[in-house]
Amino acid sequence: MSALQILHRDPGSQARAGVLRTAHGAVRTPAFVPLATKGTVKGLAPHEVAGLGYDMVLGNTFHLFLDPGPELIEHFGGLHEFMAWRSPIITDSGGFQVFSMGHGTVADEIKGRAPTGADRMGRVLSIEEDGVRFRSYVNGEERFMGPETSMGVQAALGSDLALVFDECTPLNVDRDYTARSTERTHRWLDRCLTWHDEFGPAGQLVYGIVQGGVHEDLRIASAQEVASRPVGGIAIGGSLGADKPQMYEVVRWAICALGDDARPRHLLGIGDVDDLIRGVELGIDTFDCAMPTRLGRHGVALVPDPGKRWRVDLTAARWKHSREPIMEGCPCPSCEAGHTRGYLRYLLRQRELTALRLLTVHNLAFIARLMTELRGAIAAGTLAERAAALRGGAAPRAA
């Protein structure tokens, strides 16, 4: 039986709304999942994250593996107790981070940059069938991560939803490389499931990950392979394309291949406003992304402005004298406090913690309202209309 109870289906799209049941409670779907990369949503206390309307956060297996290590988190009774977040947690597998060290991210590739992951996260020493050897960014030690390592760490963390260890194929490799890489991802999927069968914590759902790059046949085959396994959910990962139309196409291939599979579907690392709307229409149940929190720490606020990717850069000189609020009519705590864009710009120039927090809260509140509105529209049968309004620049309504 699927952990996802689908309560409503949109007649005009693949969208569905429901409840994802986990060992630590329910997640209303479709849902955005804020990052708690290192065991905290940066700058926020757990009750604040819940207060903004979030049911689940995402912990990062790679970073928590290196520091403080799974043993310490186990000592504290698992990640929920460690970070005092007693609601659902999904953990990624570490695959994305490990492979970003070697390949760089898709953003690096598109922008022609050297891998930034190499500086931030360490250095890959070898990629073999068994797994990946790399140098830790924490202390320079040689470390290893393979499917069993990843599942072992996620077992120690005690997350509700665990993701299998996959090879995150880069965008600019040929079809053959992608095909071989995707096959290895499937072998690793089986090793993860075997390990989890024997050692996995009770109640932890394992999500398989669909790879296959930007090749339709490989994506479809991968989706079918993953769906043929006894996974609790299905994630879509890897290189989703060089631009948004291609990304939507890649996601659509995978979802079509899944047919009426009722298991929950997660889209990895995607969180732009237009991508969330489109992803929901394509039939995605949950999303995670650094975007709302990272943008906030860089002085960018989410606002209903499709022409500017729903963004306004509050560090810009043009806001120096502005009495405008962050967003007109926004009911979030940061906007309700009456702060002006001029004040925010000043605080950001001073690198005041207060500004990073105000914008993190605003951005997460914006995305939470967006998801609440999409859920409500699916239930009410008005998704097409509301999606069009949101795409046109309507503000997500208050929850």
Place this chain on the structure above:
Amino acid sequence: MSALQILHRDPGSQARAGVLRTAHGAVRTPAFVPLATKGTVKGLAPHEVAGLGYDMVLGNTFHLFLDPGPELIEHFGGLHEFMAWRSPIITDSGGFQVFSMGHGTVADEIKGRAPTGADRMGRVLSIEEDGVRFRSYVNGEERFMGPETSMGVQAALGSDLALVFDECTPLNVDRDYTARSTERTHRWLDRCLTWHDEFGPAGQLVYGIVQGGVHEDLRIASAQEVASRPVGGIAIGGSLGADKPQMYEVVRWAICALGDDARPRHLLGIGDVDDLIRGVELGIDTFDCAMPTRLGRHGVALVPDPGKRWRVDLTAARWKHSREPIMEGCPCPSCEAGHTRGYLRYLLRQRELTALRLLTVHNLAFIARLMTELRGAIAAGTLAERAAALRGGAAPRAA
């Protein structure tokens, strides 16, 4: 008539409890005043500061003068509107910062360090009767601040309580230097009052500052000089001594010289737990200090432990496995969230914003409860008993 309404006097000390009335509302005294140096209590929204039990914050004239400048803050309608804090604000005069650039702080002197202010805040070019010329740390420009400049900036900020521009005499200078410096401070006091009479905003109270270093006769004379002027309140500043017993003695001289003067008394830059208790007994009404907020950002939590200056350093390795809360029985939001010392230590090592905020909140909540308890004890006639218990390591009770 004094802005301070004294409601209770402690029979066994000089302590008094009451209400300080300002243009933006009342401050319950004795009170601690958190720093909002650059227009924000670092990491906290205004409603959070108020929610912790604070009636007033302190803005920094020197820093706000250099960036964003008084014109911009005036454009936004003054500091209250700029930072969306509609309760009382006290602004320091900038004297301390300007002179710290030249002399260094007392802490620098005691520890034999070169002035740290020189790096942080700029460089003094000249100190003359008119005022001080210095190089801005913001952009290297030559700037000038004298009594009229300081009062002009504070008028633009629109603070409720303004402090006169004074020379903050260093500790290790001879009696003659201190005497001449204190006399100049009195001449500057008169210039500040003259300027304020003509141009000061209605409702803004001006506090004179008692100087005189560690010399009893100079402190007494300075207190009498300041009290003889039509100031709205009296602050005690400058070098208060090399250790706590000397500091208490210096404060006592000044307070004794004031006799039964009913105007509010502020002690500048003092906020250690034992100093707050003693300061209240000596008859101080308000205090400001960077300590609780700065310690929090450096990973130190306030706890009832007199042997360790009421401090615990949560960055220490000994807390790695600790399931202890920050402080047993503490009702602050950070402790109520159930965070362990082990988790805090990990977050601090990761330099996570969340940790800085959790400890800032805890420390400010601790000090707020301390002041609430002292106020209550004065009203109840039990100050001696409660002060002894607090000095012995009793936790300040919940408000």
